[in-house]
Amino acid sequence: MIYYFSATGNSKHAAQVIAEKTGDTAVSIVDIIKGKTQINEKSEKTGFVFPVYFWGLPEIIKRFSSMPEVKNSLGDYVYCVITCGATTGSADKMLAKSLGRKLDYSFSLRMPDNYVVMYDPSPKEKAQKFLAHADKELETVCADINASAKKRAGSTKGKVKSIFISKLYNAFRSTKNFYANDKCVSCGICAKNCPDSAIEIKNGKPVWIKSKCQHCTACINCCPTEAIQYGNGTESRRRYSYDKTVNK
Ligand SMILES: Cc1cc2nc3c(=O)[nH]c(=O)nc-3n(C[C@H](O)[C@H](O)[C@H](O)COP(=O)(O)O)c2cc1C
Ligand code: SF4
Ligand code: SF4
The missing domain is CATH 3.30.70.20 (Alpha-Beta Plaits)
Structure with missing residues (x-):
């Protein structure tokens, strides 16, 4: 089972590619929270795919990952793919803390930045280049997941700085x-x-x-x-x- 949250489609696209290439199912966290879909039984592997917000977790991911039924649904192999415009900080470690277990694999996947509130999003051609590169990176991600690889890859940053920056989200x-x-x-x-x-x-x-x-x-x-x-x-x-x- 792959749980995903996405606002502008980057993470949904990543989750769907991973589902297709690993023979898994991608399920929307919003649909689960709104009662449109249910959490199924435990599967061998559990993935989380979502965007980083301020080097930390979106509020909905904090809520979802601390739910007992989500923790009970975790498979033996747990991974996350966090999408970002530049870096995910240590958001993967925050997810692990919230789930109460170590992650076997995490990948921070660069995709076009959507935070128009703060920055001007890239021009279309540049965004297309980011997406093409992300699709190549997804091939590696899928091969890693299929091989049950254990690693932390992509653009991450230190834990202490991440905790500090993630606190800005609420502000x-x-x-x-x-x-x-x-x-x-x-x-x-x-x-x-x-x-x-x-x-x-x-x-x-x-x-x-x-x-x-x-x-x-x-x-x-x-x-x-x-x-x-x-x-x-x-x-x-x-x-x-x-x-x-x-x-x-
Ligand atoms: C509130 C907010 C905060 C963000 N913070 C970061 C950040 O700290 N680092 C980063 O690289 N990208 C950041 N982004 C960019 C998104 O993580 C990125 O564009 C993501 O791929 C969007 O995914 P989605 O299309 O699935 O919603 C932020 C976006 C939003 C909306
Ligand atoms: S930014 Fe806020 S109001 Fe706008 S779609 Fe997202 S959650 Fe809803
Ligand atoms: S702001 Fe107006 S035009 Fe834009 S989506 Fe909402 S209702 Fe539609």
């Missing part, structure tokens, strides 16, 4: 700067696609109803008219998504 995880401008066509896609039900449509416009959300960027990156903004930095930035309807 940034606020909805107060989100708004939709005049380009909003009231389609409701942002609310349907939000993994954490943090958006309600009121009078045809999105309202961010929670003081805290995942900050996953699905809403801002996947709005079909690019109406969603965060503060005053995002109007001029590009948007990035591998898949616009990951959690719909």
Whole structure:
């Protein structure tokens, strides 16, 4: 079983490739949390695929990995593939701590960065190059998993610095700067696609109803008219998504 969380499609793509090449099944963590799918019985290998947030774990991964039924479902071989724009810090070690066991294998997979709230995503051609490179790296990952390899690979950083940087996540995880401008066509896609039900449509416009959300960027990156903004930095930035309807 491969558990995945993805906002803009990178991690879902990685999970699907791994599932196909290792003969496993990729299951959405959002679907499990929303009760649309159930955790199946133990399988021989258990994988976790998700994006790094601030060199640490997305809030939904912290919640999911500490659930007793998830811990009980772990196979003998447990691995993670964490997607990132640059580095995953020591997020794999944080996952291991939350699961209460060592990971047999972890890989930090560089893919296009989606954090438009802070950075301008790469131009399309550059993003395509990142994706082509990631697909090559995935071939190695799948061969490693099939061989039950035990290693830690990819772009990781030290534990102490990671703990410090990961603490910034909560400080940034606020909805107060989100708004939709005049380009909003009231389609409701942002609310349907939000993994954490943090958006309600009121009078045809999105309202961010929670003081805290995942900050996953699905809403801002996947709005079909690019109406969603965060503060005053995002109007001029590009948007990035591998898949616009990951959690719909
Ligand atoms: C809140 C947030 C924080 C992020 N922090 C990091 C980071 O610390 N290091 C990094 O390399 N990429 C970071 N990223 C980029 C994502 O991890 C990366 O683009 C990931 O592949 C997106 O996966 P997805 O498309 O499956 O959602 C961050 C993205 C978000 C939304
Ligand atoms: S996805 Fe964009 S256009 Fe559609 S309701 Fe949300 S903000 Fe408006
Ligand atoms: S409100 Fe936007 S950033 Fe927050 S969890 Fe929902 S889709 Fe992600």
